[in-house]
Amino acid sequence: MLPEVPDRILLELGRTGGGPEALAFLARDQDTRRLLLLRAVLDAVAGADPALCPADAGRRLLEDWALLEAADATAAADEPAGDTSVTKGPTGSPARVRLLAPLVGAWAQRCLRGLGTDPARPGAPQRAREFRRDLDHFSALAAAAAARAGLSFAVRLTARDGLLVLPSLGALRTAETGDTSVEVVHRGGRLTMRRRGAADVVVHVERGTGAWSGAASWTPAYALPGLTTGAPPTPLDDLDPYRWVQDGVHHLGLSGPASLDDAERKRWLHSWSGTAVELRLGGEQRLLEAVRLLRCLVPLAAPPGSEPGDCTGTCSGTRREAFGAVLSSAPHAPTVLAATLVHELQHTKLVALSEAVTLHRADGRKRYFAPWRTDPRPYDGLLQGTYSHLALADFFQQRALTLTRPADREAAWAEHARCREQVGAALPALVGSPDLTVPGRRFVDQMVAVYERLDEHPAPRGHAVRAQAYVAAARGLFSARRTPPTG
Template sequence: MLPAVWDRALTELGRSEGGADTLALLVRDQDTRRLLLLRAVLDAAQGADAAICPPAEKSRLRDDWALLSEADRAGRADRARGPAGGVAASSARARLLYPLTGPWALTCLRGLDPVERPPAPQDARELRRAVAHFSALAATAAARAGIPFTAELTAHDGVLHLPSLGTLHTATAGDTAVRAVHARNRLTLRRPDAPDVTVFLEHGCGAWSGALSWTSAHALPGLVPGAPPMPLDDLAPYRSVRDDPRHRALSAPTTLDDPERKRWLQAWSGTAAALRSGGERRVAEAQALLRCLVPLEMPPDAEGPGESDGGCSATRRDAFGALLCSTPPSPVAFAATLVHELQHAKLAALSDLTTLHQAGSEARYFAPWRPDPRPFDGLLQGAYAHLGLADFFQRRALTADPAHRESAWAQHARYRAQVGATLPALVGSPHLTVRGRRFVDSMAAAYEDMSEHPAPRGHTARAQAYLKAARMLWTRRQTPSTPRLNE
């Protein structure tokens, strides 16, 4: 990559921004990694011991890969013919690049790893389920590409999930063979001793059927007029974060009922305007990076009337483009969550492209937003997310109506104070690479530029008092108490 491209990308991203070319650079790299990951699953399965992946499953995977390849070729041919074929093309490729294929593929690779000892019975069953999901992914991509096909699928424990389409529920609790036949935008699912289920593909996300055994995938309208629908994925089997130690405190994924889905729609409907109040580029950033929303349960201690009280959210490095979030209480809270989590997504994607630092994993740094010490990488991630929030709320405070201005200034003052408390450790670190130093220096410049429009003194004073209290409590927790003589 040309030095000028790197310089521009590091400077833009360090300022918590990102022009169209810079964001496209991150997206292309992540998409390439996703496609390579899919191929790695096929190769790992073909090279696995027969006790881990039997010959019949290997043959089925080769058929799945052939169907995936045909769908991708059809998509590329449609794109070459012009805009008329672009919808099918983008839908087919989008299935391969869908964020939650990342966690699924890594689940497969962990189970297929020949270095590991033979899996326990439960792990072997989970691996069979994961490998069989390849067939569902291939069938969905082919259906979205408009390819006629017949494929053999498997419903596990009474459930067959087809990504972006929906879920079929079978009458039996065990594994059930399902034959999928697709022709002319109509998918017929055939099971032994059960009526056929016919589903009709909808644009972008979802598939309609009159059968009670079918649940369609859900989507919210596009973020802005003309944008594609945004999947609200409460069905996918690989949306859990239970194996990620960084997300131990995160609520579990949930399935939404109609009232909860309406609350999501209400918050989402005003999110573009709320994002725009914090800078037009925030809308463009969300359009470029966000590909699906995964609803989480509301944390048990989520109480309070505030716009941002009580919820939880996260991004996953293995699921680029996905936002995991409990039901947002308002458009402003939803917009702030997007800013926060997309900062994490940008920095994770940049870190995949280049090494920013060579610090170890020792947790020893003070971070005002956490009660525990943080490793250097965690400190960098947190400071970067809070820098984006400080920028968002400052811009909102400068443009918002008086009813919301004071709240925005208070948020800005606190987030900027938090970033200011961590920047010395980041800027002065000997562990930064050349590119990492350029990135952190750009963060520091953005922090300094915010002083051109300072928050009112009262908000600044309260933010500093909060910061002082947080540091005192953190220091107390890290200082061992002196034992008494009689202990």
């Protein structure tokens, strides 16, 4: 049984904050839900229609799970005496780290959708083939975890459309199209990949670092350094096949996934290297959230409509089924990446909290004005956006009060004033909703308290006036679009 949210944690999160205890609670709750989700996949495969999931596919899934359990047991035996923790989130055993990695959630949700396919419906055979490909990915995940744990094994994996991804290690690129069988053998830190008609590819797996090879067909996984001293590296994942929403569903306004070259990785590293400093300028809370909640970054292509070489615009998002992942196009400066993390990690916090406690019972039919969007939003979307913009208003206010260079300070005040005005326009609809539960009412009341506290340090009048005009224009455009033409 999952634990209830303690009242003090609910109130902390309502203030867009959350100390180590609150953030750890959210992470543990999400990790527990992930393990339950994986259990659901195992159970659903065991009871699946053979036309969708043949018996041999089910047996292979159980073999992969056994390999993960062996990797977990090996890592537990290597732990210092007295360390009895089992689930450590992103810093646990290789097997636990793989299972709790954000994009495994996307894989598991896709598998459950596939298992719900009616074999009698048109298109079912194609969906069954796709589902079996999805199960093949779990085999690669188990192999990667076992190699990380130092286990010896030999398995046969499948390269999908010329690409075999071993999560956290890297990817083997083949010249073939379609599915290609690859024999993968691990002995003594050497991962050997064999396929018919091609030279063996040998990859050296080093615990705690990476996997390298001299073969041109191998692309190592890339990770950014720890955000702070002692923090684990943050994967910059441009390889995982589940890093983007599949089945034709896309995020509004987001570009597709990007594959990075060396120059683009350096650009990411440049921004990342200064991000901790920029986050701290907006308050220690924002740096703490990034260290405790961010588990991977997924690079996106340049925003839709941007010009080639344009580095001023970015787009970003999160996925409900991928706790700890932030999707973002390449930021052009550390300040941009810091603000992106503040924004997106509020969504991460609120989604995790909403799964642990019911904040409202709105059914999504009624739509509301949101000054940061051109389309009307359901209540939950309005709550999510208001929460993120409230944190941004606080973040930029803290920066404006801390920064010393006049230009930087004015830029921070401008962003603060805009976010604050946007929140002020949205809060009445949130507060006045009859759909709020008792915990939801307490949560929103804390948001109001933070909004009112911002007035202790008002923005310079010029910035405030421009922000008011900005929101008024957005409201006018919203009203015009909802008003049917006459005459």
